[in-house]
Amino acid sequence: MKKTLSTLLGASALLVAPVLALTSFSSNGASFEVQVELPTMDVAEYHAPYVAMWLQSSDKTVTNLALWYDKDMRNDEGQQWLKDIRQWWRRSGRSLSLPADGITGATRKAGSHKIDFAPLKAELAKLPAGDYEFFIEVVREVGGREIISIPFSLPVTSTQNFNEKGSSELAQVSLTVTP
């Protein structure tokens, strides 16, 4: 089964349409910003990690935010390791056709990275009211794997800031949801 991200988003928009009509939420209008700090590793062999970020609603509907992997390797060889972003692969990756528009990017090295999800802004603003979890999953070749989740609810009436510290493959992640 092959789906492009726009089809997926389109399908979820169709599904939520009746809910929107009932609750008269034409849009939650929220925008999202994430700051990720990938730790500096004191290791002999360092490869920039594969990273997936996504939002999961209480019924486990997934909205992908970002996917960093070796997307420019010959013969798409970098895709061979996507399954190692295990939770993301199970929840979404395995039914996605790649590269997915608006979320796919190259891997990034240790340091702090700010992501504002600009290409997804319109879609994210339409997410229905409800409980969500933000997930970030990081897996590094010849390294480890770490997953952090941050629960939040939509809509927000004021700017919400969430900070979580990682313990191995993530130094810190902060999520900002702005109405």
Add this chain to the structure above:
Amino acid sequence: MKLRLSTLILSTVLVTAPLVSHAHRAWIMPGATVLSAEKPWVTFDAAISNDIFHADHAAFRLEGLSVQAPDGAQVDLQNASVGKYRSTFDLELDAQGTYKVYTASSGLRARWVDSEGKRQSWPARGQNADSSEFTTSVPQDAKDLNVSYSSRRIETFVTAGTPSTEVFKATNEGLELVPVTHPNDLYAGETAQFTLLIDGQPAVGAEVIVLAGGMRYRNAQDEITAVSDKAGKFSITWPAAGMYWLNTSYSDSKAKAPATERQGSYTATFEVLPQ
């Protein structure tokens, strides 16, 4: 301490009996079961061994091994090789979805005691029976004659991309497992459900045992057991991530003549991933 030799021998026989009956387990083990990329490759080991997934007894014969693609087509093994203790082969998963790697056989079996009091069986060990030879090969008036129809299936599953379910369609011959939970979507701490069928009907009361790999590094078998219910269903809760070997057998008296007993054995390898 005084013990007679016969007592010693008897107790040894009693102690080793369960080991012997459980020994020589056949398995097909994929290097990975959940795969990404357009046309991923998977490598497999297959053997008959005492310790699960430690090739220590005999290589698995590859002649009877088949591979079914998500669309039902048969796929060829690549780089097949039969070693002393294990066989290996590769598969290129051209299509997205779930593949089944399996061997299945069935046929008549007879056991009896001949006029000299010796145990006899047909067909010969390792041979497949030719039903047309039943009346000429088996003395129909032999003492303790037992005629059964036996089926044997050994399989495993691997998935490229989105898991699919086409290969789960039962053949309705012999003992088969129809997954309710997808076998390439198993995670530590979760419970998976399966249905056992015998000739397409629920196999009721079959005892299932599940063993984790890595037996050499622990002191007990640590079997997980289950029994199929009236609908042939049973559940397994996976205690930890790893490779698991599942085995079950079933028998009843609903056999087609000339058999009076119907038997089936089923074996599969499953991978359980960490959360």
